[in-house]
Amino acid sequence: MSQHSVVIELTGTEKSFGAVRALAGVDLAVAMHECVGLIGHNGAGKSTLMHVLAGTLTPDKATVAVKGETLKRYGLVAAHRLGIRCVFQELSLCPNLTVAENARILHPALRGFGWRRRAGELIISKLDEIFPDHRIAADAIVGDLPIGKRQMIEIARAFTVTTAPVNLVILDEPTSSLDGHTASQLFAFLRRSVKAGMSCILISHMLREILSTTDRVVVMRDGRVVTAGPTSSFDRNKLVVAMGGAEHHGTQADTPAPLAAAAAASEAPITVRMKPKGQHDGRELLARAGEIVGLAGLAGHGQTDLLLAVFDAGSGRAKKGAVADRIALVAGDRQTDGVFPLWSIAENIGVRSLARFRKGVLLSVEAEDALAARWKERIKIRTPDMRNPILSLSGGNQQKALFARALGSDATTVLMDDPMRGVDIGTKLDVYDLIQEEAQGGRTFLWYTTEMDELRHCDRVYVFRNGSIVAELARHEVSEERVIAASFAEAA
Numbered sequence: 135m136s137q138h139s140v141v142i143e144l145t146g147t148e149k150s151f152g153a154v155r156a157l158a159g160v161d162l163a164v165a166m167h168e169c170v171g172l173i174g175h176n177g178a179g180k181s182t183l184m185h186v187l188a189g190t191l192t193p194d195k196a197t198v199a200v201k202g203e204t205l206k207r208y209g210l211v212a213a214h215r216l217g218i219r220c221v222f223q224e225l226s227l228c229p230n231l232t233v234a235e236n237a238r239i240l241h242p243a244l245r246g247f248g249w250r251r252r253a254g255e256l257i258i259s260k261l262d263e264i265f266p267d268h269r270i271a272a273d274a275i276v277g278d279l280p281i282g283k284r285q286m287i288e289i290a291r292a293f294t295v296t297t298a299p300v301n302l303v304i305l306d307e308p309t310s311s312l313d314g315h316t317a318s319q320l321f322a323f324l325r326r327s328v329k330a331g332m333s334c335i336l337i338s339h340m341l342r343e344i345l346s347t348t349d350r351v352v353v354m355r356d357g358r359v360v361t362a363g364p365t366s367s368f369d370r371n372k373l374v375v376a377m378g379g380a381e382h383h384g385t386q387a388d389t390p391a392p393l394a395a396a397a398a399a400s401e402a403p404i405t406v407r408m409k410p411k412g413q414h415d416g417r418e419l420l421a422r423a424g425e426i427v428g429l430a431g432l433a434g435h436g437q438t439d440l441l442l443a444v445f446d447a448g449s450g451r452a453k454k455g456a457v458a459d460r461i462a463l464v465a466g467d468r469q470t471d472g473v474f475p476l477w478s479i480a481e482n483i484g485v486r487s488l489a490r491f492r493k494g495v496l497l498s499v500e501a502e503d504a505l506a507a508r509w510k511e512r513i514k515i516r517t518p519d520m521r522n523p524i525l526s527l528s529g530g531n532q533q534k535a536l537f538a539r540a541l542g543s544d545a546t547t548v549l550m551d552d553p554m555r556g557v558d559i560g561t562k563l564d565v566y567d568l569i570q571e572e573a574q575g576g577r578t579f580l581w582y583t584t585e586m587d588e589l590r591h592c593d594r595v596y597v598f599r600n601g602s603i604v605a606e607l608a609r610h611e612v613s614e615e616r617v618i619a620a621s622f623a624e625a626a
């Protein structure tokens with residue numbers, strides 16, 4: 135890489151959080167016209183490195199150079215001046231403001247008469263360019279939108295230009311709440327942008343995205359870069375091995391797991407019976423004990439609403455539908471619906487099991503610690519101490535804690551709302567096995583996912599469109615083509 139073509143270069147980057155060494159001397163350079171894929175296990179240090187690059191975190195040690203010249207000072211202002219923009223995992227939009235107002239936050243130049251209209255035009259035209267069929271209005275309140283739409287706004291906003299340039303865009307798990315159709319629109323846009331001269335860094339646990347979109351891959355492990363090279367020199371297996379920890383699974387992420395024991399058996403008792411709100415024909419969703427039932431279709435077409443309706447029915451808050459026994463939900467939007475930000479990791483995991491911790495009028499801290507320790511081991515939560523605050527965990531590790539909360543509880547039905555947001559591939563494979571195991575033990579799973587590969591782990595799949603079920607596929611019928619065809623077809 136010639137020094138002239140380098141947008142930015144970090145050398146010897148170090149950062150520790152207490153006893154945790156998040157970055158242990160990382161070098162990273164990004165060239166013009168380059169899309170770098172950054173991968174690594176949960177807690178490898180990817181987001182921390184990106185925060186340093188974006189100027190939002192001061193490293194303990196690092197040298198920052200631009201076009202071969204070392205910068206004396208580097209922070210938010212310098213990053214902004216260089217045209218570095220970021221879309222972080224935890225979305226930063228203000229929920230009580232409109233889409234246009236959120237765009238304005240990034241562009242102080244939009245002031246004076248008509249600023250709201252101009253901000254609206256700016257963000258909507260970028261949304262039109264990236265996601266042509268977005269159906270987002272400039273005056274919509276962000277907090278009213280589903281997480282997928284919020285992610286689209288956050289992405290589009292990062293690419294909007296008024297006075298400051300955009301040269302390098304960092305995208306940390308940008309497709310975690312996008313369906314396949316919307317994700318492919320984003321990648322096509324990224325390729326066009328890179329061709330036009332922009333650079334980007336893409337962090338993703340979906341290795342297919344890395345292999346199909348990036349020019350160069352950088353693999354991190356335990357705070358270090360362990361491998362880097364042109365994307366064309368890697369395949370999925372090589373990436374998995376470089377990340378470490380998932381070798382034993384080989385390539386089985388794409389392979390269906392065996393049928394859950396009595397899952398498909400039609401005589402197992404029905405545990406969930408629910409008609410989607412928008413359903414006007416006789417169809418309803420049925421799930422039986424031991425079954426893994428998938429909910430598919432484009433994001434925001436009623437899958438989350440259905441899960442919430444089942445949750446309400448199960449917790450006695452609504453009478454519609456029938457739900458047998460105890461229910462737990464793994465939220466996909468951990469920021470607003472999942473973690474209790476002021477609590478420890480152990481408390482976050484234990485909150486669904488408090489009844490079991492009761493010791494007279496008190497709660498047994500030992501029982502809570504024991505549950506937390508069991509799940510730390512089982513689902514590999516990376517932390518030196520489960521009594522640390524939940525927000526000290528990396529994004530993927532926070533999501534694992536939410537899994538542990540549901541699976542460690544006594545719930546007989548587990549609802550999962552696109553639950554693998556930001557979870558690394560090694561852990562995902564472990565969780566898939568865990569779900570199969572639990573289903574064989576009689577638990578019911580309702581699993582909404584935007585990842586096609588995950589539908590292959592389901593016994594049956596319902597495809598949603600416009601708030602209703604438009605197709606039901608048996609396990610052997612599930613294929614990308616059929617799901618896409620049903621997602622776009624009008625209800626029969």
Ligand SMILES: Nc1ncnc2c1ncn2[C@@H]1O[C@H](COP(=O)(O)OP(=O)(O)OP(=O)(O)O)[C@@H](O)[C@H]1O
Nearest residue numbers: 151156176177178179180181182526527528529530
């Ligand atoms: N604010 C913080 N306080 C304490 N520890 C932190 C903090 N931020 C990050 N860490 C720790 O630093 C390490 C690296 O975290 P980081 O978020 O960079 O990982 P990551 O590779 O982005 O993971 P993921 O794939 O889960 O997003 C983790 O062990 C994490 O627990």
